[in-house]
Amino acid sequence: MSDDFLIKYTGVQLNREENIILRDVNLEVNRGDFLYIIGKVGSGKSTLLKSMYAEIPIESGDARVFDYHLQALKRKQIPYLRRKIGIVFQDFQLLIDRTVEKNLEFVLRATGWKDKIIIKDRIIEVLTQVGMQNKTYKMPHELSGGEQQRVVIARALLNSPLLILADEPTGNLDPETGSQIVDLLQQISSGGTAVIMSTHNYSIVQTFPGRIMKCENTELVDLKNFGY
Numbered sequence: 001m002s003d004d005f006l007i008k009y010t011g012v013q014l015n016r017e018e019n020i021i022l023r024d025v026n027l028e029v030n031r032g033d034f035l036y037i038i039g040k041v042g043s044g045k046s047t048l049l050k051s052m053y054a055e056i057p058i059e060s061g062d063a064r065v066f067d068y069h070l071q072a073l074k075r076k077q078i079p080y081l082r083r084k085i086g087i088v089f090q091d092f093q094l095l096i097d098r099t100v101e102k103n104l105e106f107v108l109r110a111t112g113w114k115d116k117i118i119i120k121d122r123i124i125e126v127l128t129q130v131g132m133q134n135k136t137y138k139m140p141h142e143l144s145g146g147e148q149q150r151v152v153i154a155r156a157l158l159n160s161p162l163l164i165l166a167d168e169p170t171g172n173l174d175p176e177t178g179s180q181i182v183d184l185l186q187q188i189s190s191g192g193t194a195v196i197m198s199t200h201n202y203s204i205v206q207t208f209p210g211r212i213m214k215c216e217n218t219e220l221v222d223l224k225n226f227g228y
Protein backbone atom coordinates (compact mmCIF):
# COMPACT_ATOMS: atom_id res chain seq x y z
CA MET A 1 0.00 0.00 0.00
CA SER A 2 1.33 3.40 -0.94
CA ASP A 3 0.11 5.22 2.18
CA ASP A 4 -0.35 4.30 5.81
CA PHE A 5 -4.08 4.87 6.02
CA LEU A 6 -6.72 2.30 5.16
CA ILE A 7 -9.45 4.88 4.63
CA LYS A 8 -9.21 8.54 3.87
CA TYR A 9 -12.33 10.58 3.14
CA THR A 10 -11.83 14.24 2.20
CA GLY A 11 -14.85 16.48 1.74
CA VAL A 12 -17.09 13.54 0.87
CA GLN A 13 -20.81 13.92 0.26
CA LEU A 14 -23.20 10.96 0.33
CA ASN A 15 -26.75 11.06 -0.99
CA ARG A 16 -29.68 8.64 -0.96
CA GLU A 17 -31.77 9.41 -4.00
CA GLU A 18 -32.10 13.23 -4.00
CA ASN A 19 -31.34 13.71 -0.31
CA ILE A 20 -28.00 14.69 1.14
CA ILE A 21 -27.35 12.24 3.98
CA LEU A 22 -23.81 13.30 4.95
CA ARG A 23 -21.77 16.26 3.68
CA ASP A 24 -18.12 17.25 3.99
CA VAL A 25 -17.10 13.97 5.61
CA ASN A 26 -13.44 13.97 6.63
CA LEU A 27 -12.17 10.74 8.07
CA GLU A 28 -8.95 8.81 8.33
CA VAL A 29 -8.71 5.24 9.55
CA ASN A 30 -5.43 3.43 10.12
CA ARG A 31 -4.39 -0.14 10.81
CA GLY A 32 -5.66 -1.48 14.11
CA ASP A 33 -8.02 1.46 14.75
CA PHE A 34 -11.27 0.80 16.54
CA LEU A 35 -13.87 3.35 15.51
CA TYR A 36 -17.48 3.67 16.59
CA ILE A 37 -20.03 5.38 14.39
CA ILE A 38 -22.94 6.52 16.51
CA GLY A 39 -26.01 8.63 15.78
CA LYS A 40 -29.79 8.55 15.75
CA VAL A 41 -31.92 6.28 13.59
CA GLY A 42 -31.68 7.48 10.00
CA SER A 43 -28.67 9.73 10.63
CA GLY A 44 -26.51 8.03 8.01
CA LYS A 45 -24.41 5.40 9.83
CA SER A 46 -25.26 2.59 7.42
CA THR A 47 -24.94 4.92 4.46
CA LEU A 48 -21.39 5.78 5.52
CA LEU A 49 -20.40 2.13 6.01
CA LYS A 50 -22.02 1.09 2.74
CA SER A 51 -20.12 3.80 0.87
CA MET A 52 -16.87 2.20 2.08
CA TYR A 53 -17.56 -1.03 0.22
CA ALA A 54 -19.02 0.72 -2.81
CA GLU A 55 -22.63 -0.16 -2.14
CA ILE A 56 -23.49 3.54 -2.26
CA PRO A 57 -21.78 5.95 -4.66
CA ILE A 58 -19.65 8.91 -3.63
CA GLU A 59 -21.57 12.03 -4.66
CA SER A 60 -18.55 14.34 -4.40
CA GLY A 61 -15.17 14.63 -2.68
CA ASP A 62 -12.31 12.13 -2.50
CA ALA A 63 -12.93 8.76 -0.86
CA ARG A 64 -9.94 6.43 -0.62
CA VAL A 65 -10.18 2.89 0.68
CA PHE A 66 -6.83 1.09 0.45
CA ASP A 67 -5.52 2.12 -2.96
CA TYR A 68 -8.96 2.62 -4.50
CA HIS A 69 -10.49 6.01 -5.24
CA LEU A 70 -14.13 5.09 -4.72
CA GLN A 71 -15.52 7.98 -6.73
CA ALA A 72 -13.69 6.63 -9.78
CA LEU A 73 -14.10 2.92 -9.06
CA LYS A 74 -14.92 0.70 -12.02
CA ARG A 75 -17.63 -1.91 -11.54
CA LYS A 76 -15.20 -4.76 -12.17
CA GLN A 77 -12.94 -3.52 -9.34
CA ILE A 78 -15.69 -3.81 -6.73
CA PRO A 79 -15.21 -7.54 -5.96
CA TYR A 80 -11.48 -6.95 -5.41
CA LEU A 81 -12.20 -4.09 -3.00
CA ARG A 82 -14.78 -6.18 -1.12
CA ARG A 83 -12.46 -9.13 -0.84
CA LYS A 84 -10.18 -7.01 1.35
CA ILE A 85 -12.99 -5.98 3.68
CA GLY A 86 -14.77 -8.16 6.23
CA ILE A 87 -18.42 -7.20 6.47
CA VAL A 88 -20.61 -8.00 9.49
CA PHE A 89 -24.29 -7.11 9.61
CA GLN A 90 -26.86 -7.05 12.36
CA ASP A 91 -28.97 -9.84 10.86
CA PHE A 92 -26.47 -12.58 10.53
CA GLN A 93 -27.04 -13.58 6.92
CA LEU A 94 -25.66 -17.07 7.11
CA LEU A 95 -26.89 -19.45 4.43
CA ILE A 96 -29.53 -21.38 6.36
CA ASP A 97 -29.41 -24.56 4.27
CA ARG A 98 -25.85 -25.58 5.14
CA THR A 99 -23.51 -26.13 8.08
CA VAL A 100 -21.13 -23.61 9.57
CA GLU A 101 -18.26 -25.25 7.73
CA LYS A 102 -20.10 -25.17 4.39
CA ASN A 103 -21.02 -21.52 4.92
CA LEU A 104 -17.36 -20.65 5.29
CA GLU A 105 -16.24 -22.96 2.50
CA PHE A 106 -18.71 -21.26 0.17
CA VAL A 107 -17.02 -17.91 0.73
CA LEU A 108 -13.51 -19.31 0.31
CA ARG A 109 -14.38 -21.05 -2.95
CA ALA A 110 -16.14 -17.92 -4.24
CA THR A 111 -12.96 -15.97 -3.57
CA GLY A 112 -10.66 -18.34 -5.39
CA TRP A 113 -9.54 -20.90 -2.79
CA LYS A 114 -9.23 -24.39 -4.31
CA ASP A 115 -7.18 -26.76 -2.14
CA LYS A 116 -9.45 -28.86 0.09
CA ILE A 117 -6.96 -29.24 2.94
CA ILE A 118 -5.95 -25.59 2.96
CA ILE A 119 -9.65 -24.64 2.96
CA LYS A 120 -10.35 -26.93 5.91
CA ASP A 121 -7.37 -25.60 7.85
CA ARG A 122 -8.37 -21.99 7.26
CA ILE A 123 -11.93 -22.68 8.40
CA ILE A 124 -10.72 -24.24 11.65
CA GLU A 125 -8.31 -21.35 12.13
CA VAL A 126 -10.97 -18.62 11.93
CA LEU A 127 -13.51 -20.62 13.95
CA THR A 128 -10.90 -21.08 16.67
CA GLN A 129 -10.27 -17.33 16.62
CA VAL A 130 -13.93 -16.72 17.51
CA GLY A 131 -14.24 -19.69 19.90
CA MET A 132 -16.50 -21.74 17.60
CA GLN A 133 -14.17 -24.55 16.56
CA ASN A 134 -16.51 -27.16 18.03
CA LYS A 135 -19.51 -26.04 15.98
CA THR A 136 -18.23 -26.85 12.50
CA TYR A 137 -21.05 -29.25 11.67
CA LYS A 138 -23.92 -27.27 13.20
CA MET A 139 -26.65 -25.78 11.05
CA PRO A 140 -27.26 -22.05 11.63
CA HIS A 141 -30.65 -22.70 13.29
CA GLU A 142 -28.88 -24.86 15.88
CA LEU A 143 -26.85 -21.86 17.04
CA SER A 144 -27.79 -19.00 19.33
CA GLY A 145 -27.80 -15.42 18.00
CA GLY A 146 -24.42 -14.73 19.59
CA GLU A 147 -22.96 -17.94 18.14
CA GLN A 148 -24.29 -17.07 14.70
CA GLN A 149 -22.73 -13.63 14.96
CA ARG A 150 -19.39 -15.25 15.88
CA VAL A 151 -19.61 -17.39 12.76
CA VAL A 152 -20.35 -14.26 10.72
CA ILE A 153 -17.23 -12.66 12.20
CA ALA A 154 -15.24 -15.81 11.40
CA ARG A 155 -16.54 -15.57 7.85
CA ALA A 156 -15.44 -11.93 7.70
CA LEU A 157 -11.94 -12.97 8.80
CA LEU A 158 -11.47 -15.70 6.17
CA ASN A 159 -9.52 -13.59 3.70
CA SER A 160 -7.46 -11.83 6.41
CA PRO A 161 -8.99 -8.39 5.85
CA LEU A 162 -7.23 -5.22 6.93
CA LEU A 163 -10.62 -3.73 7.67
CA ILE A 164 -13.84 -4.99 9.24
CA LEU A 165 -17.07 -3.03 8.82
CA ALA A 166 -19.69 -4.02 11.37
CA ASP A 167 -23.13 -2.44 10.99
CA GLU A 168 -24.98 -2.75 14.30
CA PRO A 169 -23.35 -6.12 15.05
CA THR A 170 -24.98 -6.29 18.48
CA GLY A 171 -28.41 -5.04 17.38
CA ASN A 172 -30.14 -8.41 17.72
CA LEU A 173 -28.27 -9.67 20.76
CA ASP A 174 -28.87 -9.50 24.49
CA PRO A 175 -26.53 -7.10 26.35
CA GLU A 176 -24.13 -9.75 27.64
CA THR A 177 -23.78 -11.53 24.31
CA GLY A 178 -23.43 -8.14 22.60
CA SER A 179 -20.57 -7.26 24.95
CA GLN A 180 -18.82 -10.53 24.12
CA ILE A 181 -19.08 -9.76 20.41
CA VAL A 182 -17.59 -6.27 20.88
CA ASP A 183 -14.86 -7.77 23.05
CA LEU A 184 -14.06 -10.14 20.20
CA LEU A 185 -14.00 -7.28 17.67
CA GLN A 186 -11.63 -5.38 19.97
CA GLN A 187 -9.29 -8.37 20.15
CA ILE A 188 -9.34 -8.54 16.36
CA SER A 189 -8.50 -4.85 16.10
CA SER A 190 -5.62 -5.18 18.55
CA GLY A 191 -4.22 -7.77 16.12
CA GLY A 192 -3.92 -4.98 13.51
CA THR A 193 -7.23 -5.19 11.65
CA ALA A 194 -9.12 -1.89 11.75
CA VAL A 195 -12.71 -2.21 12.91
CA ILE A 196 -15.45 0.32 12.23
CA MET A 197 -18.68 -0.46 13.97
CA SER A 198 -21.98 1.41 14.03
CA THR A 199 -24.07 1.18 17.15
CA HIS A 200 -26.99 2.64 19.06
CA ASN A 201 -25.73 1.09 22.23
CA TYR A 202 -24.16 3.74 24.47
CA SER A 203 -23.31 1.30 27.23
CA ILE A 204 -21.09 -0.61 24.81
CA VAL A 205 -19.40 2.62 23.73
CA GLN A 206 -18.75 3.44 27.37
CA THR A 207 -17.48 -0.02 28.26
CA PHE A 208 -15.14 -0.67 25.36
CA PRO A 209 -12.70 2.11 24.44
CA GLY A 210 -12.50 3.47 20.93
CA ARG A 211 -12.61 6.53 18.79
CA ILE A 212 -16.14 7.83 18.33
CA MET A 213 -17.67 9.69 15.44
CA LYS A 214 -21.27 10.79 15.37
CA CYS A 215 -23.63 11.28 12.43
CA GLU A 216 -25.62 14.36 13.24
CA ASN A 217 -27.48 16.89 11.09
CA THR A 218 -25.83 15.58 7.90
CA GLU A 219 -22.35 15.87 9.40
CA LEU A 220 -19.86 13.36 10.77
CA VAL A 221 -18.54 14.83 14.01
CA ASP A 222 -15.38 13.54 15.69
CA LEU A 223 -15.98 13.01 19.42
CA LYS A 224 -12.34 11.91 19.87
CA ASN A 225 -11.37 9.06 22.11
CA PHE A 226 -13.68 7.84 24.77
CA GLY A 227 -13.02 5.52 27.64
CA TYR A 228 -9.26 5.93 27.96
Ligand SMILES: Nc1ncnc2c1ncn2[C@@H]1O[C@H](COP(=O)(O)OP(=O)(O)OP(=O)(O)O)[C@@H](O)[C@H]1O
Nearest residue numbers: 016017021039040041042043044045046047048215
Ligand atom coordinates in the same frame (compact mmCIF):
# COMPACT_ATOMS: atom_id res chain seq x y z
N1 LIG B 1 -32.56 2.50 -0.02
C1 LIG B 1 -32.77 3.78 0.33
N2 LIG B 1 -33.28 4.66 -0.56
C2 LIG B 1 -33.48 5.95 -0.22
N3 LIG B 1 -33.21 6.46 0.99
C3 LIG B 1 -32.70 5.64 1.91
C4 LIG B 1 -32.46 4.25 1.63
N4 LIG B 1 -31.94 3.68 2.73
C5 LIG B 1 -31.88 4.65 3.66
N5 LIG B 1 -32.31 5.81 3.17
C6 LIG B 1 -32.40 7.09 3.90
O1 LIG B 1 -31.10 7.52 4.20
C7 LIG B 1 -31.04 8.09 5.51
C8 LIG B 1 -29.91 7.46 6.28
O2 LIG B 1 -30.20 6.08 6.48
P1 LIG B 1 -29.15 5.10 7.13
O3 LIG B 1 -29.69 3.72 6.96
O4 LIG B 1 -27.80 5.40 6.64
O5 LIG B 1 -29.25 5.56 8.67
P2 LIG B 1 -28.70 4.85 9.96
O6 LIG B 1 -28.07 5.95 10.78
O7 LIG B 1 -27.87 3.70 9.62
O8 LIG B 1 -30.04 4.39 10.64
P3 LIG B 1 -30.33 3.11 11.57
O9 LIG B 1 -29.80 3.47 12.91
O10 LIG B 1 -31.83 3.05 11.54
O11 LIG B 1 -29.71 1.92 10.94
C9 LIG B 1 -32.41 7.89 6.13
O12 LIG B 1 -33.08 9.13 6.08
C10 LIG B 1 -33.08 6.88 5.24
O13 LIG B 1 -34.44 7.16 5.14
